[in-house]
Amino acid sequence: MTHATARAHPNIALVKYWGKRDAAVNLPATGSLSMTLDIFPTTTTVTVDPALDRDVLVLGGAAQDGVPRERVERFLDIVRAATGSGHHARVETENTVPSAAGLASSASGFAALAGAAASAYGWTLDLPGLSRLARRGSGSASRSVIPGFAVWHAGHDDASSFAEAVSAPDLAMVVAMVDRREKPVSSREAMRRSVLTSPFYPAWITSTAQSLESALSACADGDVDRLGRITETNALRMHAVIQACDPPLRYLTPTSVAIFDRVAQLRDEGIAAFATADAGPNVVVLCRPDDAAAVDAAISGLAETVTARPGPGLQVLEEAAR
Numbered sequence: 054m055t056h057a058t059a060r061a062h063p064n065i066a067l068v069k070y071w072g073k074r075d076a077a078v079n080l081p082a083t084g085s086l087s088m089t090l091d092i093f094p095t096t097t098t099v100t101v102d103p104a105l106d107r108d109v110l111v112l113g114g115a116a117q118d119g120v121p122r123e124r125v126e127r128f129l130d131i132v133r134a135a136t137g138s139g140h141h142a143r144v145e146t147e148n149t150v151p152s153a154a155g156l157a158s159s160a161s162g163f164a165a166l167a168g169a170a171a172s173a174y175g176w177t178l179d180l181p182g183l184s185r186l187a188r189r190g191s192g193s194a195s196r197s198v199i200p201g202f203a204v205w206h207a208g209h210d211d212a213s214s215f216a217e218a219v220s221a222p223d224l225a226m227v228v229a230m231v232d233r234r235e236k237p238v239s240s241r242e243a244m245r246r247s248v249l250t251s252p253f254y255p256a257w258i259t260s261t262a263q264s265l266e267s268a269l270s271a272c273a274d275g276d277v278d279r280l281g282r283i284t285e286t287n288a289l290r291m292h293a294v295i296q297a298c299d300p301p302l303r304y305l306t307p308t309s310v311a312i313f314d315r316v317a318q319l320r321d322e323g324i325a326a327f328a329t330a331d332a333g334p335n336v337v338v339l340c341r342p343d344d345a346a347a348v349d350a351a352i353s354g355l356a357e358t359v360t361a362r363p364g365p366g367l368q369v370l371e372e373a374a375r
């Protein structure tokens with residue numbers, strides 16, 4: 054039996070990934086830009102065990118069945134196909150991020166799994182290779198492999214679609230945990246529904262490609278205000294796409310909206326703060342590190358908050374011995 058352990062952190066997109074051009078290998082319709090956080094890591098150990106007749110997933114000490122286990126099995130199938138292994142594995146994961154609450158547990162989860170599985174099965178990959186592998190598990194996981202700020206190039210095939218580091222101004226994110234419960238509709242399903250039914254989806258694709266270009270130039274210029282404005286606009290556009298789906302779908306709650314309003318008020322008061330939200334009710338506020346305490350004070354009456362800074366990329370804590 055060989056085993057390896059890896060750790061990864063969630064990331065929050067400033068320019069979102071929302072829609073696939075190829076679901077089979079998880080190619081996104083557009084590129085995206087994110088910050089990997091220094092909080093809520095996921096730690097995963099993969100033990101390749103020839104005695105197992107199927108893959109086992111243990112999440113926070115509890116054995117999983119159904120979709121989560123099947124997703125892990127499909128992912129390990131990719132690793133087995135690449136390494137010529139016929140062996141199954143035991144995957145033990147500890148999440149410190151509230152699962153499925155829109156705080157990107159699938160991003161940290163599949164990034165950590167990619168690192169641990171590649172090592173346990175003896176597949177030596179460079180950083181773009183690990184990002185491509187993580188992408189197959191969950192698109193946003195491609196960015197959690199990268200420390201700090203990452204751009205995920207949409208690419209045109211499996212080889213060209215991966216994330217890499219990009220330099221950006223020094224920033225913080227104040228995370229407002231509006232609701233920790235599991236969301237009723239997964240982002241994967243909501244994305245599919247958006248592509249198929251939202252009349253705004255074509256406009257989302259063209260505007261997001263432009264937003265990514267502008268955001269990358271704002272990063273290069275160190276322009277926090279421009280980057281922040283693009284971030285909030287892009288998030289609200291994504292939620293507009295989602296809110297135009299059939300059957301109807303809405304992730305933002307009255308509390309989420311109240312936080313967006315409070316953040317706009319902060320801007321009127323002279324603080325450069327900008328809100329974003331993934332496929333869930335939680336809101337994340339982008340600001341300069343020096344303003345994080347003021348942002349936190351302004352919104353902590355509305356939801357539980359925690360401040361994050363740019364965090365590390367994928368860390369293999371224990372390489373498989375062979």
Ligand code: DP6
Nearest residue numbers: 066069070191192193240241331332
């Ligand atoms: C709203 O990466 O979870 O967080 O590729 O289907 O696993 P799959 O989707 P996932 O979607 C993330 C969507 C988002 C935006 C983002 O992180 O860019």
